[in-house]
Amino acid sequence: MGGGGCNSGALVMVMGLCLVVTRTAEVGSAWDAAHATFYGDMRGTGTMEGACGYGDLFEQGYGLETTALSSVLFQDGKTCGSCYEIQCHNSSQWCLNSTIHATATNFCPPNYTKSTENWCNPPLKHFDLTQPMFRKIAVYKAGIVPVVFRRVPCIRTGGIKFKIEGNQNWMLVLVYNVGGAGEVVDVKVKGSSTGWIQMSRNWGQNWQIMSNLLGQSLSFQVTASDGKMVESDNVAPDNWQFGHSYEGNQFDK
Template sequence: MAENRTWGFFFMVKLLSLCLIFRLTGSQSPPAYWNAAHATFYGDMNGTETMMGACGYGDLIKQGYGLETTALSTALFNNGLTCGACFEIRCYDSVQWCLNDTIIVTATNFCPPNYSKPEGNWCNPPLQHFDLSQPMFRKIAVYRAGIVPVLYRRVPCVKSGGVKFKINGNQYWILILVYNVAGAGDVVDLKIKGSSTSWIQMSRNWGQNWQTSANLIGQSLSFQVTTSDGKMVQSDDVAPADWKFGGVYEGKQF
């Protein structure tokens, strides 16, 4: 009987030890549907340095993105195709620096790599890294940390109003900035149609600026916007026939 009690006690100790090891190991692994990365910040609390980023949105306050934005490392930026995507981010696995808050930010800029500095440059590939606006960083971590481990996941973008189209260019070349896109947020295809033409495939110039050499002056304009999840929204006659270069016109929303 004594031997059985000793063996039972030994079994319980081993079981508790295994549970403890499992919990400690699990605390280092991202929960389901989350990915591990790191985050830093750039700019001041006013977000001045975050404006005019590599996605082409320009004044982020005016365009409705505010300071809830992030620059992405090469591995996440995808040559600009990820512009407009939204991410939920929280600080992770750092009791000293993490704050108990979660943020949702839109990708509006690029954090460039520095290949001359292979060590210590967090935006070098293949690292997944977020360079947040300072207000967003300070919601999830202590300012003095500078850099923290984070968990992130893609989430649907929530925007007010419809998808917006800013028309730039000249009579020989039209450049359309697409912004304020809800849902997946990142536009992967854009088509334009004049009131006297069929649908015209546009090509991406940079960020979320799309171009065509078609002469569409004097025609009302319609758009087909497709996002990375395969969804498409068609907005007919968004811009009237007397549209102007520099004008902003609003279509349907996802």
């Protein structure tokens, strides 16, 4: 486009078009601009665990289709589990003609000691992909490329899963394999002898209560960022054990 530009602060030039920049990315949001790098090797070494608390990403079903987010996208872990469609910006010579989908599972921390290569510092929007995902959209030696992205629904196999850790007076539940918006904003638990108990976010998608629910079957209510709630009754039987995962219902596709 011959010298034209996007004059409004709410617009960004993306692939030759002026597009609306969303303030907070939601499922179905418009394309937005960012950059992408990668970390780890082709087997995913260095990309397991992570700030969202999912642990072994192969075991939890996320595999290598994952990304770490910069501060402005990570939002202190509130966006863990959100899903993104990402394309390399075709103004770069390093771009490949491919689109990827990645789930947010980690945090790309800022580095305020660097005046350059500070891609994860606020207010920059940045994706630090696994190496296999990066190499689907760009040439390896590029190292960093401009991208466009948008939030998309998460497609999962099976139901939402709840991994229970803790002790008799403290329960920590990892909520994962969440479809739909993917981003969990509220969790409640109910024992077979209690009413609904509000859980609080411990970190990432780990939710906690200071209660003893041993010997009771457990039900969960999970609310996503789009306001939808799914209830899973008696997910864990009364003989549930710490360290085990239990599968509930899933958000509608």
